[in-house]
Structures are given as structure tokens and as C-alpha cells.
Amino acid sequence: MAELPNPRFIAHFDLDSFFVSVERLKDSSLIGKPVIVGGSTDRGVVAACSYETRVFGVHSAMPIKQARKLCPQAIGVRGDFESYSHYSRLVTSIIRERVPVLEKASIDEFYMDLTGMDRFFGCSQFTKELKQTVVKETGLPISYALASNKLISKIATNEVKPDGQIEVKHGEERxxxxxxxxxxxxxxxxxxxxxxxxxxxxxxxxxxxxxxxxxxxxxxxxxxxxxxxxNGIDDSPVVPYSERKSISTENTFESDTLNVEFLQSELVRMTEKIAFQLRQQKKLSGCVTVKIRYADFSTETKQTIISYTAADHVILTTVKELFRKSYNPNLQVRLIGVKLSHLLQGEYQMDLFSEKTENMKLYEAMDKIRNRFGEKSVLRASGLNKL
CATH class of the missing domain: 1.10.150.20 (5' to 3' exonuclease, C-terminal subdomain)
Known part of the structure; x- marks a missing residue:
């Protein structure tokens, strides 16, 4: 007689008001007070807000000027994406060490497929203890739900926020x-x-x-x-999270070159290209790599961890610095390449914590033009130099 398949157990973890929670860890005076993250002037947008602020009708993506009218007593915090990236990676490492399949849906949201673990640990108890571990080791509040699929677990988590937990048992989805x-x-x-x-x-x-x-x-x-x-039907799988996924581009030149201005312009062009692809896929990168191959086929590769972003100007600053550290002006260059890795699916397509909204509007406008007329329709002037 064929053995029946294991019932699915999918857990959904969501870090409560993540950006605000990180700011409160850094400054305890913010605890219990209405907080808006997104800029210290009225020119930005609300990237996140505390639950104390939401009761006044404030929500993410709202202009800060409007948010201040709704909740004038709110404390404005510019935001520290480097800290948010750090805590996101910390939570990821804690969970990944303990679960068989992890999907990192965004910087502060996780799905876990615990199917089969009920035979050995009891999924309810395991999920409860995992939450306690995350809270203890990070200090961040978290809500979660355990259910038979991703859809139910996500909806259920949203229903028990903040700092809640729930299990929707099999057969009780509808x-x-x-x-x-x-x-x-x-x-x-x-x-x-x-x-x-x-x-x-x-x-x-x-x-x-x-x-x-x-x-x-x-x-x-x-x-x-x-x-x-x-009706509670959702067959979508938990997609394993892997930091090996990347977007990259390389260029092997027709003739080896010592022209550093040309090399730098190529780096600009290549960075613009893959950053555009990153935004098209609604992803962020947390690691940048630059590769240089010389005429003698020796290869220099350097990489660095960055705050999660998809903004050209942020990534390009890192690319130029890595090139500066890697480049040997005495050797002719055969190939250069740029790679963005540690990719994270998310809604934040660029650094929302800048005080200026002009950059966001500029990227949106350029990407619309590129979608209509092609990737090369809008380029930085510094990326147009030729040999």
C-alpha cells in the first residue's frame, strides 16, 4: 500500500515594523512613541512607520509632508539602510541554520517549508521556539503563522500583528x-x-x-x-533562498588596452545595464564584485558587501572603488566584469531612505524610457567613451 504524502507545513515569519524596530534598538527613547522612517525633511516619502503612527492613517509610500499633517507628534528618523541590511542578514543566518527550506521573500519576510518535521519535532513547538530564538538573539519583534500553504500563512501572519502567532490547522483554511x-x-x-x-x-x-x-x-x-x-488553495512552493544567485556582465575587448578612461567608462555602462536588470526583476543586491583579466590571463577579483540597493549611483561608487583597488596600470587589460550577488526579492527598488525623492523619480523615468526604447536609450555621459 502506497504511503500517504506528508501534510505540508509552511511557516511565515514577518519582522514587525522592521525598520522602526531597528531604530528603536539603536535609540531606546523611541520605544512606544510614534515614529516615521524616511527622511528628516518634508521632501521624502514614508519608508516605514510604527504602529503608534499607523492609527492616525499614516502608511508606507505616503509623502512625509502629508504624514506630518496626520500625525504632527511623530518623530522623524532618516533611516539607516546599512543597519537594516545587517539585521536582515542576522535573522536570515539564524533561521537558515535551523530549517530545511527557507525562502527570503523580502528584507524582513521569510517562508519556511517544515513538511516532514512534525514527525520528529512537532512543527508547532519548533516554530514557537524558532521565534523565541530570533527575538532573543536579535531583539527584534516578530509575528508568524503556521499553515498548510504560503497564502494562508501570509494572511494569518498579517492578522495577528504585532508580536502575534497563530496556527491554521489543516482543513480549517476556508x-x-x-x-x-x-x-x-x-x-x-x-x-x-x-x-x-x-x-x-x-x-x-x-x-x-x-x-x-x-x-x-x-x-x-x-x-x-x-x-x-x-478557498484557501495555493500550491506555490517555498523557493529555497540562495545568495549564489547573481546578475553579471563581462566584456572581452578586441584588443588589450591601457586606456584607464575607457575602462572606467565601460564600468559605468556595465553597472547601469545590470542595475536596470536588477530593478526590472524587483530585486536588491547586497554584494558587488569587479573582475579584471590582464593580457597575460592573470585575473584580479575583488568583492564587498554593501547595503541592499538597486540604485545605479550607489552601486557605481562601490564598483569604482573596487576597480581602483584592483587595477594595475602597468598591465594591459583583456577583460573586465561586474557582478551583483546576494540578491533579495523585495518591494524596495532603491534606497527609500534618502531625503530626496528626485532620485527615485529620475530612475522611474529612465526605466520607463529604457523599457520602451531599449536599454541603451538612456546612458550616463561617462559611459559613452570609446577606444
């Missing part, structure tokens, strides 16, 4: 989802929610019982998926 508003489901944005409400559907129970033909008429094939998800 019962758990039923009373929740449709906006609680990931993937249902404001516009989609308006369309669904116009159909007289306001809860996930009502969505789970919706007429498939009408849903297909309104949303196409995606309508069936909405019904499936409202």
Missing part, C-alpha cells in the same frame, strides 16, 4: 478566511477590490462561492485563481 474582507488577500489591490465589490462580493467567503463564469467574464483566467485562493 473557515479561517471566510470572515475576512477581500482586501486581506495578497494580490487584490485597490482597483481589483473596487471591481469585486461592484459584484456584491465583500468577504473571502463570498468570493469563494462566486460564479466562475461571471468572474472569468470580469477578470479573465485570473478570476478562477481568485476563487481558488479564496
Amino acid at each position: 473557515q479561517f478566511l471566510a470572515p475576512l474582507k477581500i482586501e486581506r488577500m495578497p494580490g487584490i489591490g485597490e482597483k481589483t477590490a473596487v471591481s469585486i465589490r461592484k459584484m456584491g462580493i465583500f468577504t473571502l467567503k463570498e468570493l469563494s462561492e462566486a460564479n466562475p463564469a461571471l468572474m472569468e467574464l470580469r477578470f479573465g483566467k485570473g478570476g478562477f485563481d481568485l476563487i481558488r485562493r479564496a
Whole structure:
């Protein structure tokens, strides 16, 4: 008789108000007070805010000027992405050492596939103890949910924040989802929610019982998926997190060169190219590598850890510094390369903690032009030099 497959156990960990929590670790006077992270002037956007601030209607991506009107007593913090990167890596290392399969969904969000571990440890107790370990070793508050799939675990985690924990047992998925508003489901944005409400559907129970033909008429094939998800069905796997994934580019020259200005312009062009690819994939990089191969085929490679980013100007500063440390002006260069690794999937496409929003708007505008007319349609002047 064939053995039945193990029931899935998927845990979702979310660091509560992560950026604010890190700032509070650095400055205990911020504990219990309304805090806005994102800039010390009114020109930026809210990158994060404390739960004490959210009750006034403040939320991420809101202009700080508007946030200050809603909550004038909030304390503004410019933000320290280097610290956030450090704590994100610390939490990652703690979890990765203890679970069989880890997916790092963003800088402060993790999925774990614990399937099969219930036979040996008991997934409920294991997940509870893992949370306690993370809190003890980092000082960061965390919420989590244990369920049969990623969708349920994510929704459940959001329902018990802050500093909460819950287990949605197998077979209870629909019962758990039923009373929740449709906006609680990931993937249902404001516009989609308006369309669904116009159909007289306001809860996930009502969505789970919706007429498939009408849903297909309104949303196409995606309508069936909405019904499936409202019934708690999600087969998506936990994708193992690996810092080996990278984006890179190399250029072998037709003739070896000593022209340092040309080499530097090539580095600019190459960095712009892969940083654009990084943003297109909605990822950040936490490590930069520069490779130089000389005419005698000797190769010099240097890399350094950086704060997670996808901004050209930030990465380019590191690339130039690594090149300066690696380059031997007495040897002709055959090849140069740039690689971005330690990639992290996330919503933060650039450093949101800059006081200026101009850089963000500039990148958005350039990327739109590149998407329409090609990668080479917008380039820095310093990347146009030729041999």
C-alpha cells in the first residue's frame, strides 16, 4: 500500500515594523512613541512607520509632508539602510541554520517549508521556539503563522500583528478566511477590490462561492485563481533562498588596452545595464564584485558587501572603488566584469531612505524610457567613451 504524502507545513515569519524596530534598538527613547522612517525633511516619502503612527492613517509610500499633517507628534528618523541590511542578514543566518527550506521573500519576510518535521519535532513547538530564538538573539519583534500553504500563512501572519502567532490547522483554511474582507488577500489591490465589490462580493467567503463564469467574464483566467485562493488553495512552493544567485556582465575587448578612461567608462555602462536588470526583476543586491583579466590571463577579483540597493549611483561608487583597488596600470587589460550577488526579492527598488525623492523619480523615468526604447536609450555621459 502506497504511503500517504506528508501534510505540508509552511511557516511565515514577518519582522514587525522592521525598520522602526531597528531604530528603536539603536535609540531606546523611541520605544512606544510614534515614529516615521524616511527622511528628516518634508521632501521624502514614508519608508516605514510604527504602529503608534499607523492609527492616525499614516502608511508606507505616503509623502512625509502629508504624514506630518496626520500625525504632527511623530518623530522623524532618516533611516539607516546599512543597519537594516545587517539585521536582515542576522535573522536570515539564524533561521537558515535551523530549517530545511527557507525562502527570503523580502528584507524582513521569510517562508519556511517544515513538511516532514512534525514527525520528529512537532512543527508547532519548533516554530514557537524558532521565534523565541530570533527575538532573543536579535531583539527584534516578530509575528508568524503556521499553515498548510504560503497564502494562508501570509494572511494569518498579517492578522495577528504585532508580536502575534497563530496556527491554521489543516482543513480549517476556508473557515479561517471566510470572515475576512477581500482586501486581506495578497494580490487584490485597490482597483481589483473596487471591481469585486461592484459584484456584491465583500468577504473571502463570498468570493469563494462566486460564479466562475461571471468572474472569468470580469477578470479573465485570473478570476478562477481568485476563487481558488479564496478557498484557501495555493500550491506555490517555498523557493529555497540562495545568495549564489547573481546578475553579471563581462566584456572581452578586441584588443588589450591601457586606456584607464575607457575602462572606467565601460564600468559605468556595465553597472547601469545590470542595475536596470536588477530593478526590472524587483530585486536588491547586497554584494558587488569587479573582475579584471590582464593580457597575460592573470585575473584580479575583488568583492564587498554593501547595503541592499538597486540604485545605479550607489552601486557605481562601490564598483569604482573596487576597480581602483584592483587595477594595475602597468598591465594591459583583456577583460573586465561586474557582478551583483546576494540578491533579495523585495518591494524596495532603491534606497527609500534618502531625503530626496528626485532620485527615485529620475530612475522611474529612465526605466520607463529604457523599457520602451531599449536599454541603451538612456546612458550616463561617462559611459559613452570609446577606444
